[in-house]
Amino acid sequence: MPKMLVVQNMDHGAYIALSRRADLALLYWLERADMQGRMGEAIPHQLRCLEQYRQHSEAYGLWHQPFSTDELDRLIAHESPRAQRYLKSLVVESMQRGTCVSAKNAIVKLSHHKDEHAHLTVLCGPSGIGKSRYVARHCQNMSVVSLDAIREELWGDRACQDNPELVVATAQQKLKQYLREKHNVVWDATNLRQDYRKPLYAMARDQHALITLVIFLAPETAIYSGNANRTHAVPKAVVAAQIAKYQFPRISDVHHVIAVDGEGHILFESNGNIVTLEPIVTLRPNCML
DSSP states (O other), rough: OOOHHHHTOOOOOHHHHTTTSHHHHHHHHHHHHHHHHHOSSSSHHHHHHHHHHHHHHHHTTOOTTTTOOOOHHHHHSSHHHHHHHHHHHHHHHHHHHHOOOOOHHHHHHGGSSSSSSEEEEEEEOTTTHHHHHHHHHOOOOOOOEEEHHHHHHHHHHHHOOOHHHHHHHHHHHHHHHHHHHHHHEEEOOOOOOHHHHHHHHHHHHHTOOOOEEEEEEOOOOHHHHHHHTSSTTTOHHHHHHHHHHHOOOOOOGEEEEEETHHHHHHHHEHHHHHOOTTOOOOOOOOTTT
């Protein structure tokens, strides 16, 4: 990423987005160490790109720190807590996408939906990791779109995999209706791949909704055990396939992130700022990280 930002001449917003995912200075030193440990004609050019990356990061005020929202917080301090959360989330997103270059302009553009808006919560984790338990504990007053529930409605069997396109289309139709009606809604599915999550984010943005991603973290042994103890357990081979294809989400894709352990306890929450997983939980690399 550091070299790509320079080579592709990416703007301030791309640096903001990356600063929400990692410490830009630590990325620089990691990449520099890697490059200096190599040999080849391209190495001097790549090191020059790294130096440009460092210069841009420092100029944007992002060296060793994520994008600062201090100015934004001052500009929206008079708003209600609900409006503040909405504006802060969408202004940061707007700036990282490059659709607005200043917080003040972004606030003007996004204020129309600050008081009345939907909120989409997307769950992300394999079967047996505790998603249903989290919904029961934390989402009592929210509308729920569950792919398992739709399979049961259509085929009388939650585990039936017939016509998955119809199941997803039915679920998306329900989601669009909830978003239009400004509901707080949970999309209850594994959502393990980026291409599964992106359409959900797009539908939410079309309706000017907030997006929260709930990431479930647990060791493989706990996942298999949790699945085996479910009322509607899926075959072990299915869980193994889910873990194998899992693509860890990009923090900068959403407004708000919650990490949850296998028991349903919230490990941390973030609202537009950098997220660090390592101090909180250690997992086998091929499992979740």
